[in-house]
Amino acid sequence: MATETRIKKPLTYYEEMRMKGYSRRDFMKFASMMAAFIGVESTAIGQVAKALETKQRLPVIWMHFQECTCCSESFIRSSHPIVADILLDMISLDYSETLMAASGIQAEQSLHNTLEKYKGQYILCIEGSVPVGADGVYCMIGGKTSLQVLEEVSENAAAIIAWGSCASNGCVQSAKPNPTSATPIHKLVKGKPVIKVPGCPPIGEVMAGVIVHYLTFGRIPELDRLGRPKAFYSKRVHDTCYRRAYYDAGLFVESFDDENAKKGYCLYKVGCKGPSTYNACGVMKWNEGTSFPIQSGHPCIGCSEENYWDNGRLYERASAFAGFGIEADADTWGKVALGVTAAAIAGHTIATNVSKYKKIHELELEGKESEKDVVS
Amino acid sequence: MSKRIVVDPITRIEGHLRIEVDIENGKIKDAFSSGTMVRLIEEILKGRDPRDAWAFVGRVCGVCTSTHSLTSVRAVEDALDIVIPPNAELVRNIMHCSLYMHDHVVHFYHLHAMDWVDVVNALKADPKKTSELAQSISNWPKSSPGYFSDIQKRISKFVASGQLGIFANGYWGHPAYKLPAEVNLIGLAHYLEALEWQKEIVKVHAIFGGKNPHPNYLVGGMACAIGIDDVSGINAERLAMVARLLVEGKNFIEQVYIPDLMAIASFYKDWGAIGGGIGNYLAYGDLPTNGIRDIASMKFPPGAILNKDISKVYDVDLRHDEEVQEFVTNSWYDYAGGDGVGLHPWKGETKMNYTGPKPPFEHLDVDKKYSYLKTPRWKGNAMEVGPLARVLVGYARGKEEYKAVVDKALTDLDVPVTALFSTLGRTAARGLESVLASGWAQEFYDQLITNIRNGDTRMADVTKFERETWPKQAVGVGFSEAPRGALAHWINIEDQKIANYQLVVPTTWNASPRDGKGQLSAYESSLIDTPLANETQPLEILRTIHSFDPCMACAVHLYDEKGDTIGRFSVVGD
Numbered sequence: 001m002a003t004e005t006r007i008k009k010p011l012t013y014y015e016e017m018r019m020k021g022y023s024r025r026d027f028m029k030f031a032s033m034m035a036a037f038i039g040v041e042s043t044a045i046g047q048v049a050k051a052l053e054t055k056q057r058l059p060v061i062w063m064h065f066q067e068c069t070c071c072s073e074s075f076i077r078s079s080h081p082i083v084a085d086i087l088l089d090m091i092s093l094d095y096s097e098t099l100m101a102a103s104g105i106q107a108e109q110s111l112h113n114t115l116e117k118y119k120g121q122y123i124l125c126i127e128g129s130v131p132v133g134a135d136g137v138y139c140m141i142g143g144k145t146s147l148q149v150l151e152e153v154s155e156n157a158a159a160i161i162a163w164g165s166c167a168s169n170g171c172v173q174s175a176k177p178n179p180t181s182a183t184p185i186h187k188l189v190k191g192k193p194v195i196k197v198p199g200c201p202p203i204g205e206v207m208a209g210v211i212v213h214y215l216t217f218g219r220i221p222e223l224d225r226l227g228r229p230k231a232f233y234s235k236r237v238h239d240t241c242y243r244r245a246y247y248d249a250g251l252f253v254e255s256f257d258d259e260n261a262k263k264g265y266c267l268y269k270v271g272c273k274g275p276s277t278y279n280a281c282g283v284m285k286w287n288e289g290t291s292f293p294i295q296s297g298h299p300c301i302g303c304s305e306e307n308y309w310d311n312g313r314l315y316e317r318a319s320a321f322a323g324f325g326i327e328a329d330a331d332t333w334g335k336v337a338l339g340v341t342a343a344a345i346a347g348h349t350i351a352t353n354v355s356k357y358k359k360i361h362e363l364e365l366e367g368k369e370s371e372k373d374v375v376s
Numbered sequence: 377m378s379k380r381i382v383v384d385p386i387t388r389i390e391g392h393l394r395i396e397v398d399i400e401n402g403k404i405k406d407a408f409s410s411g412t413m414v415r416l417i418e419e420i421l422k423g424r425d426p427r428d429a430w431a432f433v434g435r436v437c438g439v440c441t442s443t444h445s446l447t448s449v450r451a452v453e454d455a456l457d458i459v460i461p462p463n464a465e466l467v468r469n470i471m472h473c474s475l476y477m478h479d480h481v482v483h484f485y486h487l488h489a490m491d492w493v494d495v496v497n498a499l500k501a502d503p504k505k506t507s508e509l510a511q512s513i514s515n516w517p518k519s520s521p522g523y524f525s526d527i528q529k530r531i532s533k534f535v536a537s538g539q540l541g542i543f544a545n546g547y548w549g550h551p552a553y554k555l556p557a558e559v560n561l562i563g564l565a566h567y568l569e570a571l572e573w574q575k576e577i578v579k580v581h582a583i584f585g586g587k588n589p590h591p592n593y594l595v596g597g598m599a600c601a602i603g604i605d606d607v608s609g610i611n612a613e614r615l616a617m618v619a620r621l622l623v624e625g626k627n628f629i630e631q632v633y634i635p636d637l638m639a640i641a642s643f644y645k646d647w648g649a650i651g652g653g654i655g656n657y658l659a660y661g662d663l664p665t666n667g668i669r670d671i672a673s674m675k676f677p678p679g680a681i682l683n684k685d686i687s688k689v690y691d692v693d694l695r696h697d698e699e700v701q702e703f704v705t706n707s708w709y710d711y712a713g714g715d716g717v718g719l720h721p722w723k724g725e726t727k728m729n730y731t732g733p734k735p736p737f738e739h740l741d742v743d744k745k746y747s748y749l750k751t752p753r754w755k756g757n758a759m760e761v762g763p764l765a766r767v768l769v770g771y772a773r774g775k776e777e778y779k780a781v782v783d784k785a786l787t788d789l790d791v792p793v794t795a796l797f798s799t800l801g802r803t804a805a806r807g808l809e810s811v812l813a814s815g816w817a818q819e820f821y822d823q824l825i826t827n828i829r830n831g832d833t834r835m836a837d838v839t840k841f842e843r844e845t846w847p848k849q850a851v852g853v854g855f856s857e858a859p860r861g862a863l864a865h866w867i868n869i870e871d872q873k874i875a876n877y878q879l880v881v882p883t884t885w886n887a888s889p890r891d892g893k894g895q896l897s898a899y900e901s902s903l904i905d906t907p908l909a910n911e912t913q914p915l916e917i918l919r920t921i922h923s924f925d926p927c928m929a930c931a932v933h934l935y936d937e938k939g940d941t942i943g944r945f946s947v948v949g950d
Contacts, residue, residue: 013538031536050533057539066415069390070438070589076482077575077588084568088530092539097387101490101546104383104914110544131415137730138748140412141392142384143737172435173415179728180416200435201589204575243608256594257836261601264608286587290579290617293586295608298599301431301592309420314428315841 014053057089058215059114059122061153062096065146066139066173066182067128070201071164072098077204079288086208090215094122108142115156123214124157126150126185129166129173133181150188159220160185160194161210165303168196168228175309186227195220196227200303203284206232228278237274237300240282243267256297267294271315273302378405382739383914388487389926390439393887396739397903399911407896407903408742409887411749418726421877426452426869427841429877430593433865436879437927441589442475442581443858444865444879450668451865452595455852459667461834464597466824467584469663470618471591472856473817474580477625479859480763480810481633483925485563485570488803491919492640493555493563496548499532501557509558514635518569527565547915554643563640566632577625583614597836602828610835615825622821626814629807637807641789641800648791651799651920653902654758655684657765658885660692660864662857663816675816676857679769680754684797686772692754694853694864696720700880702750706889708732709750716892718753721866722851724878751888751897752880760898761861761885762924763806768796777815781808799902802923843872858882860925883927899924 011019017027031049062072076083087093093100094114095107102110114122128146131138136145154160162185165171173182186194197210210229213221221229238244246252247266254260254269268275274282277300281292293300299315302308378398386395392413398406421432429452434445446468453460460468503525510519534540547553555563578588584600585591592599603609661671661678671678679689693699701718704711710729711717719725731745740746753759770778785804786793795801840846848871855864861882868876886898896904899921906916 054537057537057541059539064392066413068435068438070435070441073438073441073589076571077578079575082572082575084571087541088534092541094539094541094544096542097385098390099486100387100542100544101495102544103385103387103918105912106545106547107385107387113544134730135734137732137735138414138728139392140394140735142394143733143735143739145735148736172417172420172432175420175432177419179419180414182415201438255838255841256599257597257601257834257838261599262603262606262609262833264601264603264606281587287575287579287582290582291586292582293592296582296584296586296592296600297609298586298592298594303590309432313425314431315425 012053012055057092058211059118060091060093060095060125060211061111061114061122061157062093062098062125062127063149063153064097064141065126065128065130065150065166066180067164067166069098069127071127071166071207072096074201074204075163075207077287078208080205081208081212083208086211091123091211111153115153119156121158122156123159123161123211124153125161125163126167127163129170129182129184130188131173131180132183132188133179138180147188150185154189154192157192159214160189160192162186162194162196163207164202165198165200165308168198169306171200172309175307193220193223194227195223195229198228198233198304198306199279202304203232203280203286205284205288206280232280232284233278233304235278235280235283237277237279237282237294238272240280241274241294242282243294261297264297267297267299268317270299271313271317272299273305273308273311274300276311277302277305277308279304379911380739381908381911381914381917383917386914386918386921386926388490388918388922390437391883391927393926394740395899395903395917395921396742397917399908402907402909402911404903404906404908404917407900408740408746409749409889409897409899410740410747411883411887412747414728414748416726416728418724418877418879421874424874425843425872426455426867426874427595429867429874430595433877433879434590434593436881438589439927440475440479440858440860442471442585442591442593443856443863445591445593446472447854447856447858447863447865447879448867449593449595449854450856451852451854451867452869453852454668454854455850455867455869456595456840456846458596458837458840460597461832461837463602463824463827463832463835464837465664465667466820466827467598467600467835468593469665469820470622470817470824471581471584472663473813473820474577474622474625476810476813476859477629477817478574478577480806480813481570481629482574483806483859484633484637484803485567487925488922489563489567489640490546491915491922492553492644493567494548494550494553494560495531495543495546495564496535497553497555497557498560498564499528499535501528501561503528503561506558506561509639510562513639514631516631516635518565524561524565527568528561531564547913550913550915551909552915552919555640556643559639559643563636566636569632570628573624573628577621577628580618580621583618584610594836596838596841597834599836601835602833604828604833615821619821622814622817626818629810629814634807634811637804638785638788641804644800645789645791645795647800647919648789648795648798650906650916651802651902651923652684652797653898653904654760654896655682655797656754656757656759657681657768658692658754658759658761658862659766659769660694660855660857660862662855675812676766677770677773677775679773680759681765681768681772682757684794686768686793689769689772694855694866699755700752700864701756702752702878702880703891704745704750705892706745707747707750708745718756721853721864721878721880722868722876724866724876726878745889747889749884749888751891752885753891753895756893758891758895758897758901759885760902761882762802763809763859763861764796764802765861766857767805767809777812781811799920799923806925846872860927861885881927883924886924887926899926 136147139146252269378400394410396408430445430448506524507521581588581591661674663675666673888897
């Protein structure tokens with residue numbers, strides 16, 4: 001698919017004035033007047049002039065459909081850049097039901113101003129899925145269905161970002177039996193690049209990263225065959241997991257809070273979906289690199305994967321696979337029929353990993369020996 | 377003759393909600409609240425593993441993230457008679473207090489402040505005077521003239537760029553804004569500071585639950601094993617980070633949030649007599665210190681107050697068939713037994729039937745069913761839940777901690793206790809309980825350290841984790857005090873699977889449509905008699921609705937008796 005989407009840069013105020021035949025002097029007069037109007041000291045006129053000369057910020061419209069607002073919340077958790085810098089220096093968030101000051105008619109005016117003024121130039125961010133059942137009445141905003149709203153706001157967008165699993169794959173409301181027929185955005189919008197940023201929610205810095213990529217390089221990031229930015233979704237959590245060595249060695253948490261859990265062994269046997277999940281958690285971690293689910297002792301639930309709610313129970317590995325520790329066919333796990341019990345897997349593991357286990361055991365003993373040296 | 381206003385959308389809330397009000401002589405005469413989005417998670421849960429439910433229902437809300445997960449594991453633990461280890465209770469409490477600290481600060485600055493703070497007027501403030509004022513109300517170090525001057529320049533530049541983003545089309549200059557420019561500038565500066573700070577306190581969730589939003593929970597305790605001699609577990613480094621975050625959070629609340637709240641409130645005392653509403657308050661209780669079944673051990677005591685009478689607090693029984701019931705008289709659902717009955721959640725039904733107008737529509741037909749929210753009642757009464765209900769119940773129960781913070785606030789503002797029953801009281805109560813929660817978080821942390829030091833490192837009880845150990849049938853109720861109010865989940869388990877799962881959510885109590893007897897719920901009731909200075913700008917509606925911190929998103933147009941939308945032309949008088 002095409003990943004080269006260059007955008008038409010909007011003109012600055014200064015450029016617009018010069019094109020209309022005004023002089024630099026006229027422009028400075030206008031800047032002084034603006035400064036007086038907004039009540040800043042005369043020392044700040046230079047600042048105002050500079051603001052009018054600098055490039056316009058990228059107009060962004062952010063819609064909410066069937067969602068829980070966890071994506072907006074995650075977005076404001078970004079630590080680099082912090083969200084205040086994004087809002088004040090990088091983008092112009094012209095419509096966001098979560099953060100905007102205006103409501104009602106005034107909010108609608110803001111939306112329509114951007115839709116008209118920045119035709120083909122604004123980025124449309126969508127949080128939430130669209131329920132298409134019962135003619136769309138399961139989600140209505142201002143008396144319109146979310147389907148009607150989507151049609152209106154997507155028509156002239158430069159690109160669409162589908163935030164989170166709701167917009168990317170339907171998430172929880174699309175789990176069986178999907179009573180409202182919740183549908184992800186890419187199935188409803190045609191002829192536009194849709195960047196899928198799955199996860200429930202996606203990591204804050206990943207969200208900011210997608211926007212920053214667009215601003216820095218003037219095009220959308222390179223996407224994989226599923227429409228996700230390669231930069232953040234090309235590696236499995238399993239492959240980037242710091243507990244991977246324990247998996248390879250056949251050292252597992254058998255039940256929560258057992259001795260192995262206290263030692264930080266692999267969580268595969270208590271249901272970890274890391275081996276079938278593509279996300280950046282193991283590398284970037286969450287909340288400014290503080291932790292990620294596996295580090296805090298809970299198996300990955302696979303929240304960035306399609307249909308993850310229906311891919312088996314949370315605490316059992318539904319998928320069995322051959323060649324434990326060999327990753328060649330890991331991608332096909334989800335398709336393998338269920339049936340191999342955890343016990344059988346464990347037996348297989350211990351057999352294939354006995355030598356590694358021995359090695360680790362020896363190293364542990366060695367560690368204990370050296371500890372004694374220190375203490376004595 | 378009255379005129380109807382429809383707010384479309386009410387922003388700075390979570391979700392999808394629509395408010396329609398009738399106006400007469402500049403005041404609201406009648407109000408209708410309608411939830412317009414539904415996902416039917418109750419339906420999706422049927423037949424699934426009860427141990428997985430926390431993850432599904434956690435996704436009900438990403439703002440009060442973790443609350444539904446906590447409530448869900450409590451419901452399953454109640455059904456299966458699982459007692460969690462003390463450390464798990466402490467970790468859950470620390471996470472819950474952190475959520476309060478986060479959610480209330482974000483609500484105040486990012487969802488509510490612009491109802492009171494005129495951002496554009498802040499550009500006219502004198503940075504030197506602002507600095508003097510800031511230093512007179514707080515010891516917060518970021519308060520020099522240069523600091524406020526820099527903020528002002530940054531926002532001036534932003535305004536001059538002509539792209540106002542989230543500040544575009546606000547109600548700046550509206551006559552209901554009463555703050556001096558210097559207070560507006562402090563509010564604006566702290567809007568930005570709070571935006572930066574809020575990402576810190578949630579790291580507590582990342583440490584214990586792996587991420588935020590939507591941290592992980594576990595039936596039987598928590599998954600974050602204590603491993604003081606391992607880099608992976610909860611060890612000294614992790615605990616030290618939690619300690620730092622909690623102290624910084626407490627400082628932010630005490631030195632930024634509370635001084636701002638009190639300074640702003642002192643200019644809006646008239647709102648101590650507006651937006652009170654029904655005057656019935658309900659709390660389920662939370663933050664147990666001796667197991668969830670020991671009601672007396674809770675930091676947030678449970679109870680109900682009727683008709684603003686704080687001399688008497690009633691006990692609440694969530695298991696009793698006749699206490700909590702849900703009605704669908706005005707909701708887009710059908711009950712098998714007809715619309716007149718109220719069902720206890722253990723017998724709850726969620727069968728949708730949309731009978732509203734066909735979209736796109738200009739207004740709802742409020743004489744018929746008009747919302748996706750059911751209408752919950754306690755012993756037949758409409759109840760308000762949330763920070764104000766909790767603070768009043770704690771105060772009425774004579775709890776010293778509550779009395780101390782409430783009495784001090786009333787004295788500082790020089791307002792009577794009756795001023796609590798209002799929009800201002802609701803907003804103030806949220807701040808007061810943030811102070812309490814930040815103090816309790818320290819207590820829970822100290823207790824956790826003491827336990828570990830004494831050799832208790834248990835974090836989960838897995839003796840009943842496997843399905844084979846469960847009875848054939850079980851019912852349970854899990855409850856909590858979400859930041860937005862009393863929350864409970866009722867679960868029926870049959871053959872190790874979920875047979876029925878019902879949630880009654882705080883915003884359902886507050887934002888529901890009127891019941892069959894015509895009793896208004898909290899939102900609708902609290903809007904009655906609110907004055908509107910300018911009916912094309914619904915600032916006063918936002919103040920009261922935001923004081924509840926709604927969990928939905930909604931709509932407002934203005935139309936006259938013929939149903940024409942005023943949004944398309946300018947307003948004329950009656």
